[in-house]
Every structure is written in C-alpha cells, then in structure tokens.
Amino acid sequence: MTPLPRARTAPTHRPLRLAVAREAFLTAEPVDEMSVRAPILTSWQRSRAFRVMADRPDLRFVKEPNPNSPLMLCSEPILKQLEDELTDQPISIVLTDANGLVVDRRAPRGQLSRHLDHVNLAPGFSYAENLVGTNGVGTALESGLPTLVSGHEHYAENLERLTCAGAPIHHPISGALLGALDLTTWAKEPGSLLLTLAVTTASSIERNMLTQASQDELALLREYLNACQHAGGVVLAISDELVMMNDQARQNLNPTDQAALLGRAADARGLGRPITLVAELPSGLMARMHYQPAFLDDRLVGGVLRVQFSSSSAAVESQTSTLVPMSVTLPGLVGSSPVWTRCVRSVDSWYRRREWVALEGEAGVGKTALARAVHQRQHPTGRVVVLDAGDPGEIEAWLDEVAEALAGDGGAVILQHVDRLDPASLTGLVDLLAEAAAHADQPDHPWVAITMATERSGTELESQLLPHFPHSVQLPPLRHRLDDLPVLIPHLLHRIAGPQQSLTCSPEAMRQLMKLPWLGNVGELREVLQKVIRLRRSGSFTVEDLPAQCRSGSRRQLTPLENLERDAIVASLIANDGNKERAAQEVGMSRASIYRKIRDYGIHVQLPSGRHA
Numbered sequence: 001m002t003p004l005p006r007a008r009t010a011p012t013h014r015p016l017r018l019a020v021a022r023e024a025f026l027t028a029e030p031v032d033e034m035s036v037r038a039p040i041l042t043s044w045q046r047s048r049a050f051r052v053m054a055d056r057p058d059l060r061f062v063k064e065p066n067p068n069s070p071l072m073l074c075s076e077p078i079l080k081q082l083e084d085e086l087t088d089q090p091i092s093i094v095l096t097d098a099n100g101l102v103v104d105r106r107a108p109r110g111q112l113s114r115h116l117d118h119v120n121l122a123p124g125f126s127y128a129e130n131l132v133g134t135n136g137v138g139t140a141l142e143s144g145l146p147t148l149v150s151g152h153e154h155y156a157e158n159l160e161r162l163t164c165a166g167a168p169i170h171h172p173i174s175g176a177l178l179g180a181l182d183l184t185t186w187a188k189e190p191g192s193l194l195l196t197l198a199v200t201t202a203s204s205i206e207r208n209m210l211t212q213a214s215q216d217e218l219a220l221l222r223e224y225l226n227a228c229q230h231a232g233g234v235v236l237a238i239s240d241e242l243v244m245m246n247d248q249a250r251q252n253l254n255p256t257d258q259a260a261l262l263g264r265a266a267d268a269r270g271l272g273r274p275i276t277l278v279a280e281l282p283s284g285l286m287a288r289m290h291y292q293p294a295f296l297d298d299r300l301v302g303g304v305l306r307v308q309f310s311s312s313s314a315a316v317e318s319q320t321s322t323l324v325p326m327s328v329t330l331p332g333l334v335g336s337s338p339v340w341t342r343c344v345r346s347v348d349s350w351y352r353r354r355e356w357v358a359l360e361g362e363a364g365v366g367k368t369a370l371a372r373a374v375h376q377r378q379h380p381t382g383r384v385v386v387l388d389a390g391d392p393g394e395i396e397a398w399l400d401e402v403a404e405a406l407a408g409d410g411g412a413v414i415l416q417h418v419d420r421l422d423p424a425s426l427t428g429l430v431d432l433l434a435e436a437a438a439h440a441d442q443p444d445h446p447w448v449a450i451t452m453a454t455e456r457s458g459t460e461l462e463s464q465l466l467p468h469f470p471h472s473v474q475l476p477p478l479r480h481r482l483d484d485l486p487v488l489i490p491h492l493l494h495r496i497a498g499p500q501q502s503l504t505c506s507p508e509a510m511r512q513l514m515k516l517p518w519l520g521n522v523g524e525l526r527e528v529l530q531k532v533i534r535l536r537r538s539g540s541f542t543v544e545d546l547p548a549q550c551r552s553g554s555r556r557q558l559t560p561l562e563n564l565e566r567d568a569i570v571a572s573l574i575a576n577d578g579n580k581e582r583a584a585q586e587v588g589m590s591r592a593s594i595y596r597k598i599r600d601y602g603i604h605v606q607l608p609s610g611r612h613a
Contacts, residue, residue: 018152026054027600039143040134040153046142047133047155051562055593057156058131059120065103070241071095071169071178072103074209079106082201091194092116094182100128100138103179112186119158121184132156136164136182144168144177146202148195151187163187165195167202172210173221176243181205216301217242223294227304234309236265236289239302249307257281265289265305272300286310330373331380333366334491335484339476347449348374350471356437356448358466361475364523367451368414370475375412375447383411385446390417395425402429405446406436412447419452423460433468478518478525480564485514488522492529503533506540515602516550517566566601569594578607 021035025044033041052058066072075095082093083106092107102123107113116122129138133155140147150163166182181202183194216239224237228246234253237244243265249258264279268291277289286309293303330344350357351374359367372384385405387398405413421429439445452461454474466472478484489505497503505513518524531547565587572583584594597603 015151022152023596027596037153039139039145039147040149043129043134043139043142043149044155046129050130050133052129052131052133052155053562054133054155055157055589057133057158059125060131061120061124062101062126063124065097065101065123069097069103070209070212071097071205074212075104075181075205078201078204078208079104082197090185092121092184094121094137094184095179096127096137096141096182097179098141098177100126100131100141100180102127102137107184112184115161116184119162132159135159136166136184137180140166140168140180140182141177146195146199148192161187163194165198167195167198169202169205171242172206173217216296216299219296220294220302220304223292223302223304227292227306234261234307236262236305236307237294237302238265238269238305240269242302253281254283257283257285261287261289261307265291268303268305270300271303277305329377330370331376332495333369333373334487335481336487337476337481337483340481340484343473343475344370344374346471346473347371348377351375351378351447354445354447355471356469357450358469358472359449359451359475360454360472361451362454362477362519362521364521365475365477366522367475368416371412371414371449371451379411383408383446384414385411386414386416388416389425389429390420395428399425399428399432403432406432406448408446409444410446412449415448415450417452418450418465419461426460426465430464430468433465437468478521479516479566482514485525486510488525489513489529492522492526493533496526496530497533497537501533502538503536504540506542509541509543509546512543512546512550562601565597566603569597569601570603573603574607 017032017035021031022044023029025031025036025041025048031041036044047054072095079093079095086093086108088108090108090110090112092105092112094102095104096102102121102125105116105121105123107116121127126132127135127137129135129142132138134149135154135156136147136149139149146165146167148163148165152160154160154162154164162184163186164182164184166180168177169179169181170176171178181198183198183201185194220237220239220242221244224235224244227235227237232248234249235246236249243262245258245262249261253261260279260281264277264287267277268275268289271291272293274293275291277291279287279289281287288308288310289305290308291303291305294301330348333344335341335344347357347359347370357371359371361367368386372386375382375384385408387401387405389398402413402415415429418426418429433448436445436448448469450465450469489510493501493503493505513525513528520527528547528550532541532545536545568587569583572586573580576582576586580594580598581591584591587594589597
C-alpha cells in the first residue's frame with residue numbers, strides 16, 4: 001500500500017514573477033529561485049536534460065489504450081464514483097499508465113474539455129516528463145511523489161492555463177509503479193485541495209487492486225520470491241501486466257543496463273517452455289538469462305528469469321542469433337551516436353552485399369571516409385580509388401580514369417562531388433556506370449560509392465545517375481551528433497599529432513566545443529584542433545587555448561532537434577534579408593519566440609548585403 005507522503009503544494013506566487021523566472025530559465029539566464037518552488041525548478045532542470053521543446057513539446061499519439069488492463073478494470077468503479085461527485089465542476093479526471101500514456105479521461109463538456117483536446121491531454125497520448133516537460137502526470141511519475149503543477153510552473157507554453165494535480169499509483173503487491181491519477185482544472189482555481197483529492201483517489205485504486213489481486217499474480221509472485229531466495233543474484237519476473245526486478249539488479253546494474261536487460265527479457269513473455277536468452281549490455285557485460293515459465297494449474301501466468309553475467313562474449317559466440325544488435329567498428333572512424341551508427345551499419349551491410357551506395361551530406365561530414373572505412377574493414381589491403389568530380393581538370397581525362405578504375409579487379413571506387421558535374425559530363429559518367437553495373441554482382445568487380453551535397457540543383461542527377469545506386473544514405477552533420485565529440489576529439493588529436501601526443505581536452509573546453517554549430521562539420525573540427533596543437537602539445541587544453549571563433553556561440557549545448565530548428569531559422573533569416581517577423585512566420589513561430597531562440601541559440605547571420613541579422 002502506498003503511504004500518503006507529504007504533498008507538494010504550491011504557495012501563492014505572483015504569476016508574473018513565475019513567468020519571468022521561467023523565461024529566464026529557458027534562455028539560460030539567472031533564475032530568481034525565490035519565485036520558483038524547489039520541486040518545480042528540479043523538474044525544469046530534468047526537462048531541459050530531457051531536451052524537451054518548451055514551445056513545441058512532443059505531444060505524440062502513442063497507441064490506443066487497453067480497456068481490459070488490470071489498472072483500467074480496477075480504476076473504473078473508483079473513477080465513476082469520483083466523476084459523479086464532480087458533476088458540473090470544471091475538473092478533468094485523467095488516468096495514465098507508468099509511461100505517462102493517457103488511458104482514460106473524464107471531463108465535463110465545455111471549454112475545459114475542448115482545451116484538453118487542443119493540448120492532446122487525451123487517451124492514447126503520452127504526458128511523460130521526458131516528452132512534455134514539467135506537468136502533473138509526468139512529474140509525479142518521474143519523482144514518485146504527489147505533485148501539483150500550476151500555470152507557469154508547466155515547462156510547456158501551451159499548458160500555462162492549467163493546474164494539474166497528479167498522484168502515483170503503485171501495485172499493492174510488488175510495489176511497481178503502474179500509473180498516475182491526475183486531476184486537471186484551470187490555473188485560476190485553487191489546487192491544494194485538488195492534490196489531496198488526487199492522492200486519496202490513487203490510494204482507493206490501490207486498495208481496490210489489492211482486493212482484486214488475481215490468483216495468477218499471486219502464483220507468479222510465489223515463484224519469483226522462491227527464485228530470489230534460492231537462486232541469488234539478479235532475478236526478474238514477467239507477465240503480460242507485471243514486471244518485477246530484485247534489489248540485486250537495482251544495486252548492481254546501472255539504469256541503462258537495467259533497461260536493456262528488461263527489454264531482452266520481454267522477448268520471453270508468453271513462452272510456455274524454458275529458454276536461455278543472451279544479451280550484450282551497454283556496459284559491456286554479457287547477460288545469460290535462464291527463463292522458466294510459471295503455471296497455475298495448467299494456465300501460464302508468466303515466467304521467472306535468473307541472470308548470470310560474464311565480461312567476455314566467448315561463451316556465447318555460438319548463440320549470436322540471440323544477441324542484441326552490436327555496433328560496427330570501422331578503421332579510422334569513431335562515433336556511437338544512434339544517428340551515426342545507423343549510417344555506418346547501413347553502408348557496411350550494403351558493401352558486404354556489393355550493392356552500390358550514394359552518400360549525401362554537407363561538406364566535411366565524412367562521406368569519403370565512411371566509404372573508404374567500410375571497404376578497409378573487409379579488405380584491409382584492398383585497392384581504393386578516389387576520384388574527385390569537383391576538380392576533374394580535363395573532363396575527358398577524368399572520365400578515362402573512371403573507366404580504368406571501374407574495369408579494375410575488385411576494390412572500391414569512390415567518386416566524389418558528382419553533383420558538381422555539368423550535364424554533358426554527367427551523361428558520360430552515367431554511360432560508364434551503366435556498363436559497369438552489368439557486372440556489379442561479380443566478386444572481382446569493384447564496389448562503387450558516390451558522394452554529393454544534400455542541397456543540389458538539376459534533375460539529371462536524380463533521373464540519370466541515382467537509378468544506378470540502389471541505396472542512398474544521408475550522413476548527419478556534426479551538430480546533430482554532438483554526443484560523439486568526447487571520442488572524436490581524442491581520435492583527431494591522435495591522427496593529427498601522432499601516437500606519441502599527450503594532449504587532452506579539458507571538461508570546460510569540451511563543454512564549449514559542444515555548444516558550437518560546426519557548420520564545417522568534422523573538417524572544421526580538425527582545423528580547430530590543428531590550431532590548438534600549434535600552440536599547445538601536452539597537458540589539457542582549455543577554453544583559452546581555443547581559436548577566437550570558438551569562444552562564442554550558444555550558451556548551452558543544443559539538442560539535435562534544436563540544431564535542426566536553428567538551421568531553419570538561419571535559412572529563413574537569410575531568405576528574408578534579416579526580417580525577423582517574416583522569418584518567424586515562415587518557420588511557424590511567434591515573433592517573441594524567434595527573438596528568444598536567436599538569443600538562446602547564439603545565432604549571428606551575415607546577410608548577402610554584408611549586414612548582420
């Protein structure tokens with residue numbers, strides 16, 4: 001049974017002071033902490049760490065709720081009684097699952113109901129804190145405590161007219177978090193009594209679940225407790241509606257490994273026979289999971305998994321089909337961000353199938369380096385021919401070089417900047433590729449990759465050249481994979497200065513470098529590090545050692561989505577000759593929002609006229 005912890009109530013704050021504090025927080029200015037309750041400020045900080053967009057939260061539709069879930073069935077009579085008691089009151093009753101997915105909403109018809117529809121506080125949508133920011137549902141689930149969020153305390157701008165009181169709901173047997181009960185009204189209404197009512201209702205739901213706890217769950221619980229007592233180590237239990245994990249798992253595994261372990265365990269859900277699963281966890285541990293189904297009479301009620309760990313993958317090489325997909329390591333390249341590893345896996349897979357690839361992206365993102373690396377991974381001493389169409393010299397001689405390379409034995413042919421060829425030269429290249437493509441599946445024929453800019457003009461490329469390349473991959477700019485900087489910088493320092501170099505990047509310098517837009521991508525980063533090495537060759541370089549152009553920019557690291565938005569604002573400012581009002585209309589935001597984002601993102605644009613916007 002969940003105790004009634006001290007509720008997080010809100011003292012009266014002047015809305016204007018709170019709004020000013022919130023605006024200061026969102027633009028990385030000093031915040032008057034006397035204007036913001038400590039739990040709310042902590043939630044704002046989590047929301048920023050989650051990279052929630054305050055002016056455009058991720059109010060996504062996830063899935064239709066399951067009306068027959070134990071939470072829904074046990075909550076129904078409680079919510080119906082509360083709905084009758086609140087008749088004609090401007091209060092909405094919201095029930096969510098443990099992930100913040102709204103599974104039930106009851107609201108009187110009228111303005112409040114229409115507004116909740118407008119902000120997608122409706123069944124099937126998620127109000128998790130990592131998607132929407134500070135709110136009664138998500139913050140109660142994230143903190144594990146009853147939480148009141150009113151007006152400008154919300155992280156998202158479109159929720160400022162509401163007051164939300166949320167209370168977590170826990171399973172009465174396992175203690176697992178099942179969801180939250182939220183009461184929502186207008187921000188002008190008092191909220192302290194609302195929070196008390198939410199806590200009381202959540203407790204009533206838990207008591208009802210206890211009285212209706214199924215024999216199935218009790219049977220699974222007995223098997224789980226027996227395994228915990230006799231097996232030792234990490235033990236999990238799973239069913240269609242329940243997941244249990246013992247203290248050994250919580251104490252000995254970090255949250256990332258726990259999530260990976262539970263994700264792999266879910267593959268055994270519903271199985272009526274014993275099975276052993278293997279997974280490589282993010283920390284490098286290998287987990288062997290022994291699943292044993294649990295029955296009540298002849299009915300499957302779930303299963304228990306006993307987990308063993310190893311630091312070596314040798315013991316499970318014969319079971320690679322059960323492993324979690326691993327990243328591909330390429331010679332001369334580093335990076336583990338999801339957007340980068342997806343590109344690497346794709347190109348590596350197509351190379352092994354000898355299927356030609358078109359690599360797109362901004363200058364300096366590593367298109368040629370990636371093509372060269374996937375070839376060298378499979379054939380370390382194999383032939384690689386790189387021909388630059390951006391500077392072909394005499395075009396006929398360049399096409400002759402292409403023909404010779406395509407006729408060679410095996411290896412890889414990388415044709416750079418093909419988007420810069422004029423139509424006549426492009427036609428000549430297409431003819432050569434058409435002839436070579438007829439033999440592309442033969443093992444002694446070269447693999448071909450082309451590189452080109454993301455933004456390009458002309459239709460000949462699309463209609464004539466690209467049909468010879470079954471796959472296209474758009475490589476991300478560096479500003480969209482800033483999480484790779486901590487491994488990319490040491491790698492480049494090693495490549496520039498040699499294996500004997502001892503120069504490292506200080507944490508302060510790393511934070512500064514992660515704030516920059518990197519419009520020149522990895523090529524620009526290499527140039528910056530070359531300048532640093534000229535002045536300092538050992539120890540840790542600091543912000544003061546960076547070139548002048550690296551000491552300004554945004555005051556914080558931008559998320560990949562924010563970088564995309566920054567790019568759109570810059571392009572719109574240039575297209576509208578610096579007119580911020582027209583630029584705001586073009587990208588779909590208010591004039592106040594674009595001014596705030598220009599300041600927050602550190603945008604400085606030089607227009608074609610020479611002026612700065």
